[in-house]
Amino acid sequence: MTARVIAPVVMGIVMLVLWEAVVRLAEIPPYVLPGPIAVARTLVTDWGMLAPALVVTLTITLEALVAAVVVGGLLAILFSLSRWVELSLFPYAIILQVTPIVAIAPLIIAWANDVDLSLLICAWLVAFFPILSNTILGLRSVDHNLLALFELYGAGRWKTLIHLRLPAALPYFLGGLRISGGLALIGAVVAEFVAGTGGSASGLAYRILEAGYQLRIPRMFAALVLISAAGIAIYLLLSLLSHLLLRRWHESAIGPEG
Amino acid sequence: MQLVGVRGVAKVFANGVQALDGISLDIEAGEFLSVLGPSGCGKSTLLRIVAGLTTPSAGTVDWSGGKPDIGFVFQEPTLMPWATALANVALPLKLGGVARSEREARAAEALGHVGLKGFEHTWPRELSGGMKMRVSIARALVTAPRLLLMDEPFAALDEITRHRLNADLLALWERSRFTVVFVTHSVFESVFLSQRIAVMAARPGRIVSDLAITAPYPRTESFRTSPDYAAHCRLVSARLGEAMAA
Numbered sequence: 001m002t003a004r005v006i007a008p009v010v011m012g013i014v015m016l017v018l019w020e021a022v023v024r025l026a027e028i029p030p031y032v033l034p035g036p037i038a039v040a041r042t043l044v045t046d047w048g049m050l051a052p053a054l055v056v057t058l059t060i061t062l063e064a065l066v067a068a069v070v071v072g073g074l075l076a077i078l079f080s081l082s083r084w085v086e087l088s089l090f091p092y093a094i095i096l097q098v099t100p101i102v103a104i105a106p107l108i109i110a111w112a113n114d115v116d117l118s119l120l121i122c123a124w125l126v127a128f129f130p131i132l133s134n135t136i137l138g139l140r141s142v143d144h145n146l147l148a149l150f151e152l153y154g155a156g157r158w159k160t161l162i163h164l165r166l167p168a169a170l171p172y173f174l175g176g177l178r179i180s181g182g183l184a185l186i187g188a189v190v191a192e193f194v195a196g197t198g199g200s201a202s203g204l205a206y207r208i209l210e211a212g213y214q215l216r217i218p219r220m221f222a223a224l225v226l227i228s229a230a231g232i233a234i235y236l237l238l239s240l241l242s243h244l245l246l247r248r249w250h251e252s253a254i255g256p257e258g
Numbered sequence: 259m260q261l262v263g264v265r266g267v268a269k270v271f272a273n274g275v276q277a278l279d280g281i282s283l284d285i286e287a288g289e290f291l292s293v294l295g296p297s298g299c300g301k302s303t304l305l306r307i308v309a310g311l312t313t314p315s316a317g318t319v320d321w322s323g324g325k326p327d328i329g330f331v332f333q334e335p336t337l338m339p340w341a342t343a344l345a346n347v348a349l350p351l352k353l354g355g356v357a358r359s360e361r362e363a364r365a366a367e368a369l370g371h372v373g374l375k376g377f378e379h380t381w382p383r384e385l386s387g388g389m390k391m392r393v394s395i396a397r398a399l400v401t402a403p404r405l406l407l408m409d410e411p412f413a414a415l416d417e418i419t420r421h422r423l424n425a426d427l428l429a430l431w432e433r434s435r436f437t438v439v440f441v442t443h444s445v446f447e448s449v450f451l452s453q454r455i456a457v458m459a460a461r462p463g464r465i466v467s468d469l470a471i472t473a474p475y476p477r478t479e480s481f482r483t484s485p486d487y488a489a490h491c492r493l494v495s496a497r498l499g500e501a502m503a504a
Binding site: 168251 | 306309311328332336340349350354381
């Protein structure tokens with residue numbers, strides 16, 4: 001535990017010191033590469049502008065993640081209940097997944113006619129597939145003998161779903177959720193970039209674009225730091241959730257010494 | 259009194275493999291019957307057909323007094339890892355719509371009968387292989403079924419644990435006298451446990467001999483070392499040998 005925290009922290013500090021040293025010694029101007037201290041200073045001075053942008057991006061990310069959980073989870077259950085629904089719809093879910101979001105974002109923005117809604121749709125499109133495919137895998141990975149046992153005791157489809165398939169799928173769903181958390185953020189940022197080039201957005205990605213045009217490189221870095229921090233926070237929160245739900249029984253959440 | 263009659267049952271799988279052919283077997287109420295045969299002789303398929311989990315391609319399974327409650331024990335413990343021992347044992351009652359307080363009381367009692375009192379709130383991963391199998395047996399017996407089907411339940415356990423579970427299973431059977439159909443590939447296990455052994459041959463799976471083991475119960479560890487036991491084992495082994503040569 002201690003080594004797992006200390007090693008990356010020490011590594012990070014060393015890198016930051018090196019970065020600052022290189023910037024100072026080589027006298028690199030801040031509009032090419034600002035040092036970490038300058039970035040930190042910008043983060044503080046521009047906080048009034050960056051914080052609302054962070055809130056905008058995070059709101060879209062979380063809304064998209066919730067929508068991905070609801071739609072991805074329900075679709076997975078529907079697919080597991082009906083082979084025909086799955087055969088008819090799954091190929092289209094794959095098409096949505098493999099089409100680059102950057103390529104369809106302009107279309108969505110044009111159609112949705114509302115910036116927030118179009119950003120939400122883009123982020124959701126990127127985020128829902130891992131939840132869908134992982135949950136389907138989980139619903140299918142049920143012990144065959146347990147299924148036979150449920151059949152023997154006359155449990156119908158519904159009871160089998162509630163008491164057997166859903167709990168068995170939980171670890172897979174949570175694995176998908178962790179991937180989707182990061183993807184929702186990426187989807188939100190990418191969509192903002194596309195929307196931002198049209199001049200109509202207010203999230204962190206738009207601030208990066210804007211700062212780029214104005215050659216305010218330290219502000220770009222500050223916004224980038226916030227995006228990374230948000231991604232890490234989402235990942236840690238979802239990992240914690242996963243751990244809390246699985247720690248009693250699933251191997252993934254149990255340490256080697258049990 | 260006859261509990262169930264298997265009449266001319268055959269099973270051909272979708273891939274064309276003939277698993278069973280012309281199986282007829284009468285099972286008496288309260289009897290301890292073992293089905294003994296080499297791997298791949300279709301004995302598990304026969305058990306699944308009796309349970310109603312697989313439909314036969316030909317023939318019928320006749321229940322003289324209506325189909326009773328059935329308990330099934332698989333080769334693996336087949337526990338739900340997300341549920342405690344108590345919740346696992348209570349599962350059949352839960353699916354049957356029994357109220358929570360009653361099913362927990364009955365599950366706790368069933369755990370007590372298999373010697374796991376005090377392990378109610380233990381998770382499956384914290385139990386040894388033998389203890390998991392005990393939970394599995396408690397789950398199969400919690401509905402007080404008249405028929406207990408066991409599909410090589412102790413095959414994956416070490417010998418010491420298997421002997422202990424053999425003795426405990428016999429004690430449970432002698433107390434409640436449910437009917438047991440016990441599938442195994444072990445001559446020694448089938449002779450120790452059963453009143454009757456149906457020996458199966460493979461390709462296609464069929465019953466080639468039906469032997470009575472007349473030794474009285476209770477059978478203890480001293481039976482395991484008796485000349486009577488050895489003689490029975492020799493006879494059953496010979497029949498199994500003929501079945502495999504056939």
